[in-house]
């Protein structure tokens with residue numbers, strides 16, 4: 329018996345494909361080669377596998393070992409197939425349990441010393457293995473916690489190649505070695521979102537934030553420095569409902585792919601706030617071998633916050649177009665194309681001008697008018713077209729009441745009730761939130777509001793003071809206002825309220 333066969337997974341974005349790893353011996357000059365569209369990393373795998381085996385007292389046969397990865401047309405990248413390659417090669421001569429090898433998917437990179445090194449993307453890879461019906465997956469010890477989040481498959485952690493061989497019935501001594509530590513990418517558990525109750529005054533702004541949360545509406549806040557834009561945006565995730573099972577798994581999978589620690593299924597929506605110096609690649613994602621999801625994908629299921637949005641580069645802002653339109657993002661790299669989910673709630677904060685004083689009562693703006701136009705112009709067009717709520721903020725003054733505002737918990741209760749109401753109404757449609765509903769359905773669908781209610785809007789449309797797109801945005805927000813108030817349909821007050829939120833609540 330000179331054939332060793334087992335399995336691994338190759339990831340393209342979040343999509344995992346099962347790869348068959350087959351090793352065979354031949355009577356050529358002793359050596360080791362991997363075939364099947366292997367990239368550079370897999371070429372290097374030859375060396376790693378060779379040394380790891382030697383240092384684990386699992387020497388490779390003194391003949392020529394050929395490892396074939398199939399399907400051949402699947403581009404295979406990265407180092408997560410090391411362990412499968414090594415164990416298949418060892419199995420060509422050593423008495424490993426063949427059945428056990430055939431039932432197991434192996435993930436992990438090998439160090440020269442024979443220890444298993446954690447890799448990114450283990451969670452989506454294990455999901456793929458479980459879906460393909462495999463009974464067992466062996467992962468590096470440092471990836472065990474995230475692999476165990478997947479149901480329906482037996483997950484084992486291994487510290488060394490020896491452990492893996494022993495799991496398949498080979499009688500090798502159990503040498504105590506230190507596991508390679510898990511990928512260190514910051515804290516696994518983020519601190520809780522700050523509370524809305526800490527916001528003094530700003531009743532209109534807080535209410536607008538609740539509306540945005542309830543309808544999933546994209547939100548633009550503009551106002552002078554210190555008006556509380558950043559403070560408000562950071563409180564949005566605390567108003568959102570918990571993630572459902574599928575979205576929570578998706579969020580965790582993207583974190584896993586990004587090499588961030590994943591130890592539990594986080595139910596809190598993610599909050600991504602890329603710095604304004606971020607490049608388009610930082611937003612979209614990069615990496616040539618393994619795709620590193622950028623801020624846009626990491627925000628999927630939650631909130632993407634662009635603070636000081638006027639300072640972002642045009643390229644970076646352009647990168648938002650496709651995800652805003654389609655809820656997904658295609659990434660093209662040499663040799664592969666991946667699609668990542670990118671369904672997020674966008675929050676944009678900006679000063680009214682570079683110096684921040686334009687339009688501020690009592691403030692003296694020193695910016696040339698051209699600079700102001702250029703500053704805000706960058707945010708115009710396709711980006712602002714998607715924004716349902718424009719909120720103008722002013723700094724709070726001493727005269728504004730210090731009375732206790734609403735807490736995040738209270739607001740979240742209202743948001744969840746409103747979303748449930750919208751969800752029931754939209755049950756037979758492709759949409760779940762008001763922000764997703766198409767304009768034609770709003771204007772001429774079965775629940776079209778009565779003409780008497782939309783009259784101010786219709787008039788504005790005829791006068792040309794509002795575009796059709798703007799009209800739809802007002803209707804969307806009006807529905808959310810009705811949902812928050814527990815009404816079956818928006819009334820004239822809701823349309824008025826939505827118009828106000830669209831134009832931007834100026835002085836509050």
Ligand SMILES: Nc1ncnc2c1ncn2[C@@H]1O[C@H](COP(=O)(O)OP(=O)(O)OP(=O)(O)O)[C@@H](O)[C@H]1O
Nearest residue numbers: 526527528529530552553554555556557558559724
């Ligand atoms: N309504 C408010 N209630 C309580 N604190 C406030 C309020 N508005 C502003 N602050 C305080 O002012 C600080 C500055 O607010 P914040 O950073 O949110 O302003 P900003 O609008 O984002 O300003 P910039 O344009 O400079 O980024 C906050 O950290 C907070 O302590």
Ligand SMILES: [Mg+2]
Nearest residue numbers: 557558559635
């Ligand atoms: Mg700020």
